[in-house]
Amino acid sequence: MVEKVKQENTIIKSDFYKELKTQRGIIESQLIFSLYGDTNYFFDYPVNPNDISNSMWRFYYHMLKEMVEDRGLKTLDAVSVGAYVNSKEEKIQKAYSEAGGYETIEKGIAIVEKENVDSYYNELQRYKTLMKLTEMGFPIKQNWDKYQEMDLETLNEVLEGLIAEAFVDSQFGNDRVEEMFDDVDEMLKEADEGIAQGLPLGSPLMDSIQNGLALGNITMLAANSGVGKTFLTTLLHIQSSINNEEPVLIIANEEEKSRYVQGLLTAYINARHKEAMFNKNRFLRGSFTDEEWEYLNEAKEWYLRKVSEGLVRFVNMNEFSMAKTIRLIKKYARLYDVRYFILDTLKLDNDTYSRVNDSSWLQLQQNMVKLYNVIKPSNLNVHVWVTTQMTKTNRRARYLDQSMIGMAKNITDVVSSLILVRMASQSEVSGKNAIKVVNSRGHSEMLDEDNDYMIVFWDKNRQGQTNRQVVLEVDRGLNLIRDVGKTQINNDLE
Structure with missing residues (x-):
């Protein structure tokens, strides 16, 4: 158990894992500012706040979620966001100010292409999965040249294929040659029981x-x-x-x-x-x-x-x-x-x-x-x-x-x-x-x-x-x- 924890800590501290986390943070910001730019997308692209790795973007997403989901705001301009923040406790106002306030939101909206929200969302799921696979010891870094261009579905199919290939020699796939009447007694018993x-x-x-x-x-x-x-x-x-x-x-x-x-x-x-x-x-x-x-x-x-x-x-x-x-x-x-x-x-x-x-x-x-x-x-x-x-x-x-x-x-x-x-x-x-x-x-x-x-x-x-x-x-x-x-x-x- 101790050895496993050490191994996980080594992975998380590696430069490759840190780079994955950095890229994921960039995608998180792109997705969140796309949702700020057009709140109609909010319910189409659900995100668990705990899945957002960057603390600043998690803070902005929590704000977004409460303003859109709980308060029903449709447009998030400087006035509406400012009114929301002013209604919160002092520590929220301080965190908002330290994060750059509405200026951060405004700059983010200007940089992203909100029409690309679907690709931002899919990329977030992909990087979340890549980080999890890396934590579990899959050779993502060793095959990064191949994996970095794959979408999530293709990555899943490739990894499933590798696992199946690892077992092929011991299992001969799923095609086993058997004697016809080897299990006849078990078959009759199951038939009698109506299984x-x-x-x-x-x-x-x-x-x-x-x-x-x-x-x-x-x-x-x-x-x-x-x-x-x-x-x-x-x-x-x-x-x-x-x-x-x-x-x-x-x-x-x-x-x-x-x-x-x-x-x-x-x-x-x-x-x-x-x-x-x-x-x-x-x-x-x-x-x-x-x-x-x-x-x-x-x-x-x-x-x-x-x-x-x-x-x-x-x-x-x-x-x-x-x-x-x-x-x-x-x-x-x-x-x-x-x-x-x-x-x-x-x-x-x-x-x-x-x-x-x-x-x-x-x-x-x-x-x-x-x-x-x-x-x-x-x-x-x-x-x-x-x-x-x-x-x-x-x-x-x-x-x-x-x-x-x-x-x-x-x-x-x-x-x-x-x-x-x-x-x-x-x-x-x-x-x-x-x-x-x-x-x-x-x-x-x-x-x-x-x-x-x-x-x-x-x-x-x-x-x-x-x-x-x-x-x-x-x-x-x-x-x-x-x-x-x-x-x-x-x-x-x-």
Whole structure:
């Protein structure tokens, strides 16, 4: 331990480390003065003040944060900043004066190009990482000619490759030659215990077809916009993870964390209090009644007791990239033993949106292959639930299959189960063309024209059959689903 501390002190005192710290300080000043120059950038480029290494720039950032975030100032000129400083205690005023006061801010704004704020922010993350890697003993200095020009993502890929190369001779990569029946007894034991089935879905009826979310596989849920991909993900997967105490990481790029929490609270209230009729749009309108507060506090306390630390983690990916997604999966699978991941929703990488063309869909397909190669049984052996959007041209299709995903349908090549969902039409619910639904007891069940129903299709299913569909009664306001039965839709169009 003493030796390790000595080594770290030697690194931190080295000229190379000091130079990294100096460059980082320059970038910190560029970023901070860009934010002073245009406060609209402040919320787009969040910085933890403790991550700012230079004490002067940390002081100016603390001021900026309080003026913009707490006081709501939009323009930081000499008058507004001076009024803020004069309202603070004497030691703050003294520190401000010693740092050069508003003159320092004015000079900084004049020097930086605030339009380059994105590159300043990325450079700050890069130097922060380079310093951390140096502290950990990585040979950054020895390979500086190569590393100094690399962006953060390229640096990550290069270092991951070096680590993999170091193990290649001892592991032969991940491709091991084995005797076919060496582990047959263990395989039979695991099959008898139902280990291969994986996490059950929140719908027993769907589970009778899907047979769980098996590890080493990708399950894809596809639906048109507004049908309820996140609604189903919350009730079928997240709720099951909580009930079965199975850790899950949610990687989201459309919905905020609060929307998932609101959905879970709503589902709890209405499942346990039939009379409550608590609609999740109440979170939009506010002004809860005393009774609603009782329901909400009960639901909140239940989840706080039930959901232990690390059971449900959430990442809001502001700029989607499959490379970042894969890094998150690797990190949480290896460091925290997370076996279940949710990607809501699959998209093209953000830097592809500006140049979308016919070949962009090839990138989407290649990204899915990269994802599968990481999660498959011979690698991490984890499960990923992926949601994706169907094309708008298929809104009137009665029978759903992978062609409904459009040009990107080849993304399903590596998917073990492809689930497609649509709302049942009124003619399918009642009348002479109403679909025949058989419940779990083998009896026909009539649908109620006052209720909403979803029809769930399987186009691919390595875990079970694909020739039957499941009918769910849904209330997307109360966040409830109920198994109704199975049906069979003819493969034709309206």
